[in-house]
Each structure stands twice: as C-alpha cells, then as structure tokens.
Amino acid sequence: MQASSTIAERTCGTGECGKSCSKREAETLYADARRAMEICNACRYCEGFCAVFPAMTTRREFTKGDLNYLANLCHNCRGCYYSCQYAPPHEFGINVPRLFSDVRAASYEAYAWPDAFAVAFRRNGTVLSIATAIAIATVLALVAHFADPGVLYAADGSPGAFYRVISWDAMVTVAGGVFAFSLVALAVGGVRFWRDTGGGSVRMPAPAVEAVSDVLTLRNLGGGGGGCNDLNERYSNLRRGFHHLTFYGFMLCFAATSVATIYDHAFGLIAPYPFLSFPVQLGFWGGLGLVIGPAGLAWLKVVGDPEPASRRVMGGDFALLALLMLVSTTGLALLALRETPAMGILLAVHLGAVSSLFLFIPYSKMTHGLYRSLALFRAAIERRRNVV
Ligand code: SF4
Ligand code: SF4
Incomplete structure (x- = not known):
C-alpha cells in the first residue's frame, strides 16, 4: 500500500484530467479517508478510544455519507494519531484526525444551504474576515448617516440611550x-x-438525552478522565475547558440578550441596566468566557503539534475565534464605556460584529455544533439498537 500523500501534492492544477481541482481534491480526500477506515477496521487497536471506532466496526464499506458521519463524530482529540503504529513515517501514513478535519470541512460545504453559499467554506478565513469588515463598516456608515451627531457623540447613560443611537426596530431587523x-x-x-448519513426516525427520546449529555459535557474530549492530546502526546483537559468557556460563554451572552428583551417588552424596563442586574451579569460572565475560551483555543492551535492538524481549515478556525473575541471584547467595552461619548461607535461596531457572527453560524466552524450533535445522536441510536 502507498503512503498517503497530501491533497495538495495530488492535484496539479492543469485540468488535464478534465475535472476541476476542487472535485478531484474531494475525490482524493474521500478515497484517502476510505482507505484509512479500511486499515483501521482491520487493525481495531483504537476501538475503545471514542465513539468513532465502534461505529466504524459496524460498516464494511464506507460511503461518502458514512465518512461524513464518522468525521463529524470525531472530536479531534488526536488520541488515535499518537497511538497509531501506522502513523507517519510508516508507509501507510495513517493520520485520522487530520483526514477527518478535512472530511468535516468538505461535509460542511456539501450540506450548506443555499447551495451557492457553500463557496464560503473554500477560503473560509478570508471570506469571514472580509464579510465582518463589511458588516461593521456598513453599520457604522448607517449610524453615521441616520443618527443625530448630538446624540451619537453624547455621554448618555439614561434609559433608552442605546435606542437613541440605533432604534430597537433597526437592531431587531438587522440582527434578528x-x-x-x-x-x-x-x-x-x-x-x-x-x-445522507442514513436517515431514520429522530423521535427517539433516550438516544436524544444521551446525545445532549455528550454535547453538554464534551464527554468524548475527556479521554476517559485523563484528557486528550491537546498539545502533543501528553494528556490534558485544556481544549475541553476552553471549549466549555466558549460554548457556555456564547450561551450566557445569548441568554443576556433574551432576558433583556423580556425585561423591555414584558416589564417595561429599558436598557441600559445596572451592572448587578440579571441580564448584565449574564452578559458580563458570558463575555469573559467568550474572551478566554477562544483565546485559549487559538493558543492551543499555535503551540500544539501541527502534524495531526489540518492546515486547510486553519484560516477559517482562526478567523472564527477572532470574530468571537471581537464580539465579546466590543460587548465588554460597551459595558465599561456605555456612559461615555464612545458608546455610539462601540454599539455600531458591536452590532456589526454580532450580525456577521450570526450570518456565519451555518458557514463557518460554528456549524460543527449541529453536525456533531446529530452524529452523536446517530451513534446513540446505533448503540441502543445493539448494532455496536
Ligand atoms: S488509528 Fe492506527 S492504531 Fe488506531 S485503529 Fe486505526 S490503524 Fe489501528
Ligand atoms: S482523533 Fe480522537 S475522536 Fe477523532 S477518531 Fe481519533 S480518537 Fe476518535
């Protein structure tokens, strides 16, 4: 068997074979993933490592749908890479975490809707960065055009100050x-x-509860208690911790906005609220989590062993982490400076960043939350059926 070469090495860009490079890249990628799973299926050394290998053993052939399912079930813990006797420099060149990172990215593109928006995944980092800059510039331009300069640059901490810069209706129309x-x-x-990954009924409460528990605890990043190979062959719980801070930070910020909406519409309490109020506390602690978590995840990518990592998805990953930090830092800055003349501009930048983040939920790494949850759900169903 030949050593696994990289996708870039296998595409020449001349078009002589009559297929576009992106199509050939995808075909090569799935062929590499299929070959790796066939070797793993014969070896089975990693059977107890995670949910992927038990699911793999129930399959003899691997369709694209199967590979998309297994790749999204993989949490990229890297455990199988450091344990594999066939990892590079072995001639088999098995590198499951890197292969599955590329397959996941290909699956995000394949399932994206509308179809035309799938190209956002090709140069995800560049697209996300440019779109964010355009979103912020657009909101700033609209605010500069429509807001009264006497209001925009005034120090105003009274109730309704935010909505005198950008009306409630405009905020809901854009972000909502x-x-x-x-x-x-x-x-x-x-x-x-x-x-594509097998269909079937989704009305199965017990596997759904199991899958939700796996999602909320990131059980598959626990490595049985010792953690994962976040940086190198040594075990740690750093990635799991930073991911929790990012996910729960995001959820707290979302809860803060929801509670503020209820305060406003149900109780007539208009923002800005005192620092110790419920919505501000949710937003403050969520914002802190959304600074520390993405910063930690970015740091792990910089200092971690690059061999099991996919270089193709790195740009998009960094761009998303930067956007999350932009949303959280502008939100916290808005909280700190809301009674100063900087409030109007900060509000516009924050709304632009939030709008870009919302727009890119289906067109960035954020979408992995959906597909991994569904993959965990399918794995739980298969376990209950005693298939695995
Ligand atoms: S990753 Fe390597 S050691 Fe693990 S099952 Fe596959 S071939 Fe075997
Ligand atoms: S990287 Fe971790 S989660 Fe992914 S297949 Fe290997 S052991 Fe399983």
Whole structure:
C-alpha cells in the first residue's frame, strides 16, 4: 500500500484530467479517508478510544455519507494519531484526525444551504474576515448617516440611550433577521446531513438525552478522565475547558440578550441596566468566557503539534475565534464605556460584529455544533439498537 500523500501534492492544477481541482481534491480526500477506515477496521487497536471506532466496526464499506458521519463524530482529540503504529513515517501514513478535519470541512460545504453559499467554506478565513469588515463598516456608515451627531457623540447613560443611537426596530431587523435566516439554513443543512448519513426516525427520546449529555459535557474530549492530546502526546483537559468557556460563554451572552428583551417588552424596563442586574451579569460572565475560551483555543492551535492538524481549515478556525473575541471584547467595552461619548461607535461596531457572527453560524466552524450533535445522536441510536 502507498503512503498517503497530501491533497495538495495530488492535484496539479492543469485540468488535464478534465475535472476541476476542487472535485478531484474531494475525490482524493474521500478515497484517502476510505482507505484509512479500511486499515483501521482491520487493525481495531483504537476501538475503545471514542465513539468513532465502534461505529466504524459496524460498516464494511464506507460511503461518502458514512465518512461524513464518522468525521463529524470525531472530536479531534488526536488520541488515535499518537497511538497509531501506522502513523507517519510508516508507509501507510495513517493520520485520522487530520483526514477527518478535512472530511468535516468538505461535509460542511456539501450540506450548506443555499447551495451557492457553500463557496464560503473554500477560503473560509478570508471570506469571514472580509464579510465582518463589511458588516461593521456598513453599520457604522448607517449610524453615521441616520443618527443625530448630538446624540451619537453624547455621554448618555439614561434609559433608552442605546435606542437613541440605533432604534430597537433597526437592531431587531438587522440582527434578528440575519439570525432567523441562519436558523433556516442550519435546519436545511441538518436535514441534508441526516438523510445522507442514513436517515431514520429522530423521535427517539433516550438516544436524544444521551446525545445532549455528550454535547453538554464534551464527554468524548475527556479521554476517559485523563484528557486528550491537546498539545502533543501528553494528556490534558485544556481544549475541553476552553471549549466549555466558549460554548457556555456564547450561551450566557445569548441568554443576556433574551432576558433583556423580556425585561423591555414584558416589564417595561429599558436598557441600559445596572451592572448587578440579571441580564448584565449574564452578559458580563458570558463575555469573559467568550474572551478566554477562544483565546485559549487559538493558543492551543499555535503551540500544539501541527502534524495531526489540518492546515486547510486553519484560516477559517482562526478567523472564527477572532470574530468571537471581537464580539465579546466590543460587548465588554460597551459595558465599561456605555456612559461615555464612545458608546455610539462601540454599539455600531458591536452590532456589526454580532450580525456577521450570526450570518456565519451555518458557514463557518460554528456549524460543527449541529453536525456533531446529530452524529452523536446517530451513534446513540446505533448503540441502543445493539448494532455496536
Ligand atoms: S488509528 Fe492506527 S492504531 Fe488506531 S485503529 Fe486505526 S490503524 Fe489501528
Ligand atoms: S482523533 Fe480522537 S475522536 Fe477523532 S477518531 Fe481519533 S480518537 Fe476518535
């Protein structure tokens, strides 16, 4: 068997074979992943490592849907890379974490809706960065055009100060409209993933509870208690901890916005609220988590062993982590400076960053939350059926 060469090495860019390079890249990628799974299926040394290998053993052949399912079930803990006797420099060149990172990225593109938006995954880092800059510039330009300069640059901490810079209706139209579109896009992508990876009933409460528990605890990043190979062959719980800070930080920030909406509409309490109020405390602690978590995840990518990592997805990953930190730091700065003349500009930058984040939920690494949850759900169903 030949050593696994990289995708870049196998595409010449001349078009002589009559296929586009991106199509050949995808074909080569899935052929490499299929070959790796066939070797793993014969070896089975890693059977107890994670949910991937037990699911793999129930399959003799690996369709694209199977490989997309297994790749999204993989949590990229790198345990199988450091344990593998066939990892490079062995001629088999087995590197499951890197291969599955590339397959996951290909699956995000394949299931994206609308189809035309799938190209956002090709140069995800560049697309995400440019779109964020455009979103912030657009909101700043609109605020500069429509807001009264006497209001925009005034120090005002009284109730309703935010809405005198950007009206409630405008905020809901921009951020709410983008978020609603992203939810629809996510739902279509989820249905496509589910059908392509085997379909079947989703009305099974027990596996759903198991999958939700796996998602909320990141059990598959626990390595049986000792942690994962976050940086190198040594075990740690750093990635799991930083991921928890990022995920729960995001959820707390989302809860803060929801609670503030209820305060406003149900109780007539208009923002800005005191620092010790419920919505501000949710946003403050969530914002801190959303600074520390993404910063930690970015640090792990910089100092970690690059061999099991995919270079193709790195740009998009860094761009998303930077956007998350931009959202959280502008939110915290807005909290700190909300009674100063900087409030209006900070509010516009924050709204632009939030809108970009909402828009890219289905077109960035954020989408992995949906597909991994569905993969965990399928794995739980298969375990209950005693298939594995
Ligand atoms: S990753 Fe390596 S050691 Fe693990 S099952 Fe596959 S071939 Fe065997
Ligand atoms: S990297 Fe970790 S989660 Fe992914 S297949 Fe290997 S052991 Fe399983």
